[in-house]
Amino acid sequence: MNQVGRDIPRLEVRAKVTGRADYTHHLRLPGMLYGKVFRSTVPHGRIRGIDTQAARELPGVHRVVTGEDIKQLIPEPYYGPAFHDQPILALDKVRHVGEPVAVVLASDPHVADQAVQLIVADYEELPAVYDEIAAMQPDILVHNVLRPAGTFADLKHLKGRGGTNVALDYHLRRGDADKALANADHVIEHTFKTQQCLHLALEPFVSIAEPGDNRLTLYTANQSPSFVRIEIARLLGWPENRVRVKVPYLGGGFGGKLYIKLEALVAALAMLVRRPVKIALTMEEQFYMITKHATTFRIKSGVAKDGRIVARSCEVHWNGGAYADIGPRVAQKSGFTAAGPYDIDNVSVDSYEIYTNRTPAGALRGFGIPQLVWAYESHTDLIARQLGIDPVEFRRKNLLRNGRPHASGTVLQDAAIPEVFDSLVTRMGWDKPFDHGSGTLRRGRGIAIGLKAVIAPTTSVAIVNISADGSTTAYTGTVDMGQGSDTAYALIVGEVLGVDAEEIRVVHSDTDVTPYDMGTLGSRSLYHMGNAMRLAAEDARAKLRALAVEAGLPEGTNYPPSEVFKKRYGMQAGNVIGTASFVPSYKSPDGETGQSDNVTPFWMVGGAGAEVEVDTETGQVRVLRLVNAADCGTPINPGVARAQLSGASIMQLGFTLSEAMHLDGGQVTNASLADYKIPGIGDIPPIDNELVAAEQHSGPFGAKGLGESGTFGVSPAIANAIHDAVGVRIMELPITAEAVLRALRVQAGRPLDDE
Amino acid sequence: MTARTINFTLNGQAVSTAIEPHHNLVELLQRFDLFGARESCGQGLCGCCTVLVDGTAVSGCLYFAVWVDGKSVSTVEHLDADGTLSHVQQAFIDCGAFQCGFCTPGFVLMTHQLLKQRPDPSDDEIRDYLAGNLCRCAAYPEIIQAVKRAARRS
Numbered sequence: 087m088n089q090v091g092r093d094i095p096r097l098e099v100r101a102k103v104t105g106r107a108d109y110t111h112h113l114r115l116p117g118m119l120y121g122k123v124f125r126s127t128v129p130h131g132r133i134r135g136i137d138t139q140a141a142r143e144l145p146g147v148h149r150v151v152t153g154e155d156i157k158q159l160i161p162e163p164y165y166g167p168a169f170h171d172q173p174i175l176a177l178d179k180v181r182h183v184g185e186p187v188a189v190v191l192a193s194d195p196h197v198a199d200q201a202v203q204l205i206v207a208d209y210e211e212l213p214a215v216y217d218e219i220a221a222m223q224p225d226i227l228v229h230n231v232l233r234p235a236g237t238f239a240d241l242k243h244l245k246g247r248g249g250t251n252v253a254l255d256y257h258l259r260r261g262d263a264d265k266a267l268a269n270a271d272h273v274i275e276h277t278f279k280t281q282q283c284l285h286l287a288l289e290p291f292v293s294i295a296e297p298g299d300n301r302l303t304l305y306t307a308n309q310s311p312s313f314v315r316i317e318i319a320r321l322l323g324w325p326e327n328r329v330r331v332k333v334p335y336l337g338g339g340f341g342g343k344l345y346i347k348l349e350a351l352v353a354a355l356a357m358l359v360r361r362p363v364k365i366a367l368t369m370e371e372q373f374y375m376i377t378k379h380a381t382t383f384r385i386k387s388g389v390a391k392d393g394r395i396v397a398r399s400c401e402v403h404w405n406g407g408a409y410a411d412i413g414p415r416v417a418q419k420s421g422f423t424a425a426g427p428y429d430i431d432n433v434s435v436d437s438y439e440i441y442t443n444r445t446p447a448g449a450l451r452g453f454g455i456p457q458l459v460w461a462y463e464s465h466t467d468l469i470a471r472q473l474g475i476d477p478v479e480f481r482r483k484n485l486l487r488n489g490r491p492h493a494s495g496t497v498l499q500d501a502a503i504p505e506v507f508d509s510l511v512t513r514m515g516w517d518k519p520f521d522h523g524s525g526t527l528r529r530g531r532g533i534a535i536g537l538k539a540v541i542a543p544t545t546s547v548a549i550v551n552i553s554a555d556g557s558t559t560a561y562t563g564t565v566d567m568g569q570g571s572d573t574a575y576a577l578i579v580g581e582v583l584g585v586d587a588e589e590i591r592v593v594h595s596d597t598d599v600t601p602y603d604m605g606t607l608g609s610r611s612l613y614h615m616g617n618a619m620r621l622a623a624e625d626a627r628a629k630l631r632a633l634a635v636e637a638g639l640p641e642g643t644n645y646p647p648s649e650v651f652k653k654r655y656g657m658q659a660g661n662v663i664g665t666a667s668f669v670p671s672y673k674s675p676d677g678e679t680g681q682s683d684n685v686t687p688f689w690m691v692g693g694a695g696a697e698v699e700v701d702t703e704t705g706q707v708r709v710l711r712l713v714n715a716a717d718c719g720t721p722i723n724p725g726v727a728r729a730q731l732s733g734a735s736i737m738q739l740g741f742t743l744s745e746a747m748h749l750d751g752g753q754v755t756n757a758s759l760a761d762y763k764i765p766g767i768g769d770i771p772p773i774d775n776e777l778v779a780a781e782q783h784s785g786p787f788g789a790k791g792l793g794e795s796g797t798f799g800v801s802p803a804i805a806n807a808i809h810d811a812v813g814v815r816i817m818e819l820p821i822t823a824e825a826v827l828r829a830l831r832v833q834a835g836r837p838l839d840d841e
Numbered sequence: 842m843t844a845r846t847i848n849f850t851l852n853g854q855a856v857s858t859a860i861e862p863h864h865n866l867v868e869l870l871q872r873f874d875l876f877g878a879r880e881s882c883g884q885g886l887c888g889c890c891t892v893l894v895d896g897t898a899v900s901g902c903l904y905f906a907v908w909v910d911g912k913s914v915s916t917v918e919h920l921d922a923d924g925t926l927s928h929v930q931q932a933f934i935d936c937g938a939f940q941c942g943f944c945t946p947g948f949v950l951m952t953h954q955l956l957k958q959r960p961d962p963s964d965d966e967i968r969d970y971l972a973g974n975l976c977r978c979a980a981y982p983e984i985i986q987a988v989k990r991a992a993r994r995s
Contacts, residue, residue: 096937100926103926104918105875105878106877107942111879289881289943335942337879337942339941568978725937732979736981759887760884766975767971
């Protein structure tokens, strides 16, 4: 191989360091209006009236639009990838604080902003529910009936169901967990919780819609342009080809900029006023758009005397917020791996996606997996401690290995679980003596490993175009939000065609030009689009050979492409266009048992080891060292891949130690970077990253996705290390100094006064 | 509100424009089609909007546009005015010190200012100096390497 495996900078580096890279943020169009959103101040209420008169009368205001205006254009203005439950602007009811209720349009965004302050809404307030466990009771209903989208056949049975906040319940049964638990030597049960937090990309959400002659163009910071096109076309009752979606580079996505965010709103507004409309959110508004699920996970394991886990039952409650977004898919597609990377004969999983009156929750770098690993790896550590077995030895005894069936019924393949685990153990120096500190500074170490199955089945389509001078252009719907996808595809196409990646032009995400792709999400792109790219390049190569034969050149001779074109067309003219679709095989899990012998095209493995120091007087935790390992198959661009692993682990460090949305009456009280602490350059411990030697045989040149794997193990590794240091167990994220101090005081028999 | 005409030097060129008193420096630069300074947090906490005014880094989102009247403003777009990347920009590329690139201009400008003040900064000095710049992709380890590489080259 002469391209794949090269360590090269991203193709767009120069544009990025000079500030000239193209982001939606920068775009202005002639005649464009700016929209500012008037948002609900109550968590749950019936809209009695919206007084927009003063706003409309403010000089410079072009128009004020409410949900009723949208209805004139789109009679059923509800959208969503799994459920059609989210109105473009609130209709009849509001279901969370911050829900968009009206929009002011003006040529000057400051005028629009000012006018928003003049709108007054009158609500009949309804009781609200915020907690996922409380919302299991149907006392307070967020939605009267469930409205599953037609997209997924397996959700159809939920249509019209009422009297519940459970958007989706998913179940897996393997063996007989109840019986095995009843007969087990040890039965150990815990409940873990995670907090609501968010993506907080530094480029906040931004979308522009431009109406044309029977057409609509969207310029948007979005990770799933093909979905946006299909969904906007559905809302407008148009064919797909009248909607164009263009996505330049993204200033971070992390799963937040998926499906429909501002796109339906700007589309409707632009259609109503027949002018381009731009909405760019502030940092504060991001807290009311999309978040990561808070969860409650009750996990129970049966363990035999010899340390083998014989049964595990998992009950996961996902706090989905007011609208389903992709939450039902998180509950199901992640739910089935809730028992962890362990070889357990008897498993039951019950996973519930629940509506509450919070900001909606979707996918955030791991599609629910980090919440699950937090629980099962904290739990696994506690079992080992209770049984008096070293946590490493205990895990090793139970790890799932290739060739053995996973709880879903699918036999594990190309999942380097032992390799990732060994890499952590070795680099942590687990067998060496460890200094646990003394006095008020105590040290500990912990380890954790997680498993994820990529979402299935999904499709990617690619085009590879060789021009008459032999130069090559690749067309992809993958959105490059920093992961380096453009560069990876250039390496893959270059490998097939024998061209340097730097010579290849990659055109990304313009639905008039780039073919369908399911979305840039869940670490799926490198595998799915990478395979499509490889096949498209092979198709182009075959067609070029056919063209050479057509041109009368002797077969088997390696003519430069430019000569083939010249010979065939008599001048520098023509193209060779290679295309390919890639959709892996898949078998839907059984509706009742969740069993399938082909549940995913590939598995991702990621783990972390942490060394921490705990100040027993303050509860302050300092991470002294973080060790990451992952299986990404054979990396296409190793340097970029390692940086992804590192970046994901640091992001998870924030979700572990500091990040949490604080609610008061449904209102987020820390909706700014001043009060919501994300990791900065001073918060980073020494980090050691390793991509273990592995191969994904079905992947492009042995590769598979990596974007999320670095998040899996971080939180439980740190909790396990804290336990090792000071003997207290933190059951809920984030692990703040206050939480640790409270636990230390309880342990010492001197709980803080308010406990 | 009444617009006021201001005169200032922008990336080495004398310019003049009418600006309203509530406009910030990022909005002013957008008028000149300069998008390297980006408003993100709007509170001067993330560093995405970093601009040099009379050689000193300011947060463009908190800096009123009228304040640059009579001053000299320099943005990330000026660093390669002669067609060559600055040694800091090159070091950021060599070390892979960014992913999405949205925060990068701010880090690059702050690194220039750091190296002007401390040509050979320690890790702690780098962390201290760049504490006001956030990178959600978390390329921090690579950024520290890039600053050191740039220091060796300058």
